Amino acid sequence: MFGGFNREIGIDLGTANTLVYVKGKGIVLREPSVVAINNDTKEIQAVGEAAKQMIGRTPGSIVARRPMKDGVIADFETTATMLRYFINKTVKTRGILPRKPFIMVCVPSGITEVEKRAVIDAAKAAGAKEAGTIEEPLAAAIGANLPVWEPTGSMIVDIGGGTTEVAVISLGGIVSSRSVRVAGDEMDEAIAHYIKKMYNLMIGERTSERLKIEIGSAIPPEKEEFMEIKGRDLVTGLPKTIKVSSTEIAEALSETVNNIINAVKMTLEKTPPELAADIMDRGIVLAGGGALLRNLDRLLSQETGMPVLIADNPLDCVAIGTGQSLQHRELLQNQSKRIKRTK
Numbered sequence: 001m002f003g004g005f006n007r008e009i010g011i012d013l014g015t016a017n018t019l020v021y022v023k024g025k026g027i028v029l030r031e032p033s034v035v036a037i038n039n040d041t042k043e044i045q046a047v048g049e050a051a052k053q054m055i056g057r058t059p060g061s062i063v064a065r066r067p068m069k070d071g072v073i074a075d076f077e078t079t080a081t082m083l084r085y086f087i088n089k090t091v092k093t094r095g096i097l098p099r100k101p102f103i104m105v106c107v108p109s110g111i112t113e114v115e116k117r118a119v120i121d122a123a124k125a126a127g128a129k130e131a132g133t134i135e136e137p138l139a140a141a142i143g144a145n146l147p148v149w150e151p152t153g154s155m156i157v158d159i160g161g162g163t164t165e166v167a168v169i170s171l172g173g174i175v176s177s178r179s180v181r182v183a184g185d186e187m188d189e190a191i192a193h194y195i196k197k198m199y200n201l202m203i204g205e206r207t208s209e210r211l212k213i214e215i216g217s218a219i220p221p222e223k224e225e226f227m228e229i230k231g232r233d234l235v236t237g238l239p240k241t242i243k244v245s246s247t248e249i250a251e252a253l254s255e256t257v258n259n260i261i262n263a264v265k266m267t268l269e270k271t272p273p274e275l276a277a278d279i280m281d282r283g284i285v286l287a288g289g290g291a292l293l294r295n296l297d298r299l300l301s302q303e304t305g306m307p308v309l310i311a312d313n314p315l316d317c318v319a320i321g322t323g324q325s326l327q328h329r330e331l332l333q334n335q336s337k338r339i340k341r342t343k
């Protein structure tokens with residue numbers, strides 16, 4: 001019924017970024033999941049990239065916030081407004097959104113039925129003929145081209161902004177999974193904390209993220225790299241510039257990285273032996289922006305004794321998988337009926 005060319009849209013409603021995928025066109029919108037609100041009037045000042053630029057730079061009355069912080073919908077009203085804004089922006093600026101599309105929205109696993117309903121309502125309010133939701137690990141696995149519909153075990157580790165979702169999937173369903181609130185945001189916080197402790201320097205969220213992306217690594221890299229950063233000296237209260245090394249950032253990240261590795265190990269321990277053997281053959285697949293942290297694949301492989309691969313487009317996997325899942329709506333519906341029956 002919804003098979004018409006590009007009437008299907010997938011939206012990855014992520015903690016850090018929201019992506020819109022249109023069948024036949026690919027990813028057409030990619031913006032930070034940030035909303036700036038005027039606290040006095042409660043009016044929305046900016047959404048997406050414009051709002052992200054405001055983080056840490058707003059006057060008292062305006063707050064730039066991430067309505068999905070920690071991988072859950074912390075502020076539903078704002079999330080719904082943000083979703084509507086992104087759908088409308090896709091229609092207006094690109095003019096490619098089909099009329100009355102079917103919209104599939106990827107949501108963090110473990111959100112409540114009420115929250116799912118509210119996401120569906122927000123998508124409908126933004127013009128969807130019909131809307132559905134898919135859980136993030138399943139979408140990531142589809143986007144990473146794992147054989148999720150077959151009777152074989154696949155393991156996906158999706159390291160996003162707020163959460164790391166580890167799941168073993170077989171026959172279109174999640175067999176065992178673990179979701180921990182330790183991912184990219186926590187890495188940024190760990191870096192800021194380390195710089196404060198070692199240098200008495202306060203740095204902003206965006207500076208820590210740059211350190212992580214530019215010189216961060218899960219194990220100290222063979223070739224040392226350095227980066228200059230600016231912050232506020234906590235002793236003098238004045239701006240100051242310092243030079244930080246990649247070894248220092250690896251040290252700052254070690255605890256967070258270990259927590260992610262432990263989540264993978266715990267999920268492997270709960271995985272039935274036949275499926276574990278399949279994963280051993282195929283390897284653990286990393287997705288999400290956190291998969292790009294240098295040497296994380298190497299360290300995870302050393303720690304688990306399993307092959308570890310990074311998905312082709314780790315940042316886009318979930319959005320692509322969400323869009324592609326529409327082709328398998330019937331399988332998804334059957335699967336969720338099966339899961340409800342066995343609960």
Ligand SMILES: Nc1ncnc2c1ncn2[C@@H]1O[C@H](COP(=O)(O)OP(=O)(O)OP(=O)(O)O)[C@@H](O)[C@H]1O
Nearest residue numbers: 014015016017160161162163184288289290292293
């Ligand atoms: N090269 C990189 N190295 C390390 N981390 C990176 C890199 N590029 C992006 N990231 C991090 O990836 C995270 C965003 O990933 P992604 O877009 O997959 O998250 P999300 O889907 O929005 O979040 P969630 O899955 O929690 O809902 C951010 O924390 C970002 O800093």
